[in-house]
Amino acid sequence: MANKRETIYRVRFLEKHQGEAIEALVRQIEPSNLTGLVCLSQFVFKDSTKKIILPEEEAASRRFRQTQSLHIPYHNILFVEEIFDEPIDLHQLPFLRDLSLDSDRPGE
Numbered sequence: 001m002a003n004k005r006e007t008i009y010r011v012r013f014l015e016k017h018q019g020e021a022i023e024a025l026v027r028q029i030e031p032s033n034l035t036g037l038v039c040l041s042q043f044v045f046k047d048s049t050k051k052i053i054l055p056e057e058e059a060a061s062r063r064f065r066q067t068q069s070l071h072i073p074y075h076n077i078l079f080v081e082e083i084f085d086e087p088i089d090l091h092q093l094p095f096l097r098d099l100s101l102d103s104d105r106p107g108e
Helices: 055-064 099-103
Strands: 006-013 022-031 037-043 069-073 077-085
Touching: 022 055
Parallel strands: none
Antiparallel strands: 006 022, 006 077, 022 037, 037 069
16 A cells, blocks of 8 residues: 555634634544534654744643533534645755755855
């Protein structure tokens, strides 16, 4: 089996006591056994050893690290985005450059 990509869902939703939307990455979304709710489970957290840490990911990690499943009202969901879990190649990011090229320049 070659390079099986796993589906992850990026879910953006509102919590009653929060002033802004919250984003969570999960592997499973399903109707809850509690009427009117949707169940988010199998939370995904990006590698803590990576060089770039996004504030949204850090906040979600702190908020949901101990959460097994989250039941939220359907009407609180702003969007669900289906994405693939693929490693990020830091060399392809436009705002990073290869610093070894700078060291080859004389006089700089």
